[in-house]
Amino acid sequence: MGQHSDSASTTLKYFGSQLKLLRTRASLSRAELADRAGYSESTIASVEQGRRVPQQELIERVDEALAAGGLLRAGGAYLVEARFPSWFQDFALLEADAVSLYLYSNHIIPGLLQTQDYARAVISGSCPPPDDEETDRRIAARIDRQNLLTRRPLPVLGFVLEEVVIRRPIGGPTVLKAQLERLAECARMRHISLQVMPTERESHAGLEGPMVLLETPERRNLAYIEGQRGSFLISEKEEVSVLTQRYGILRAQALDPEESLALVDRVMGEA
Incomplete structure (x- = not known):
């Protein structure tokens, strides 16, 4: 679970080769393309070499910078296989276009709300632990999913988190405090409802x-487990x-959004 397939790696390398070809035809160095796209030269190199999954924003910027006419943008759609493990790909596509999404988590802050650290x-902390390259790929993919939070039109998003989730010091106190700050920021967004289930x-x-x-x-209404x-x-x-009914009761049992935000702020002060 969580490993990328050989075909995903091949897709990444193919996309990178097309980017390099278009850059060469435009007579641009990596540094020049990086400057035009607003990314680092090392990022462009990693994408061209198939070592890094490009985020959608990068794809759109290099497509425009190279006057690719949508060629790279179209190819980017197939990188979902490289971004996510096979068991998550179908859900990732549905999540990106969701009109509404409601989530209950009892172990960690959900990926949609996580900071990079x-x-x-x-x-x-996964077992077995991924190598550095795979870790970077998963982080980039997770952060890219967070486009859902600011996408237009805005989706309706709801989260119910166990109290232990906001107290568990994953990554240490400094990482947790920054994560709680991000959680509070999201909780204040008008299209997001955050509730905490008291222990x-x-x-x-x-x-x-x-x-x-x-x-x-x-x-269509779907559930994901x-x-x-x-x-x-x-x-x-x-x-x-059945799961919708269950979630409705969970929301009723949890603290309301105002009480939940106050608890997050309180735990943040303790971190």
């Missing part, structure tokens, strides 16, 4: 584990309905 601590709560509707509820632009060695999408209406 927190994400590095989470990914580096002392005696009745709990989410004891069977984390879940994500998602609505597509076509108004992720476990130790696999994950799956749920599209059956009855099953999605």
Whole structure:
């Protein structure tokens, strides 16, 4: 689980070769392209060599800088295979276009809300641990997913987190404090609802584990469940309905958004 396939690596190398070809035809050095695109020369080199998954913003900027006419932008759509492990690819595509998304997490801050340092601590702590290159790829992909938070039109997003999630010092106190600051920032966005489930709560509707509820632009309602060695999408209406009911009760049992933000601020002060 979580490993990239050989075909994904080949896709990265092919995209990089096309970028290099277009850059060479434009008679630009890596440094010149980097300057025009607003990225470092080392980033351009890593993408050309197939060692780094380019974020969507980089793809769009180099496509424009090289007057590629959408060629690189079109090819970038296929990099989802390189960005994400096979078990996550279908959900990643659905998530990016979601009209609404509601998530319950009981172990860590969700990827959509993670800082880069927190994400590095989470990914580096995997077992077996990924190498540095793979770690960097996963971090870049995770941060790229956060475009959902500012995408237009804005989606409706809701998060219910266990209290232990905002207290667990993954990465150490400094990393946690910065992560809580980011969490508070997101909680203040008008299209995001953040609620914390108190540890002392005696009745709990989410004891069977984390879940994500998602609505597509076509108004399809889906659920996503992720476990130790696999994950799956749920599209059956009855099953999605059960999880939707469960999430509704979770929200009622959790602190309200104002109380939750106050708790995040309090824990931040203790970090």
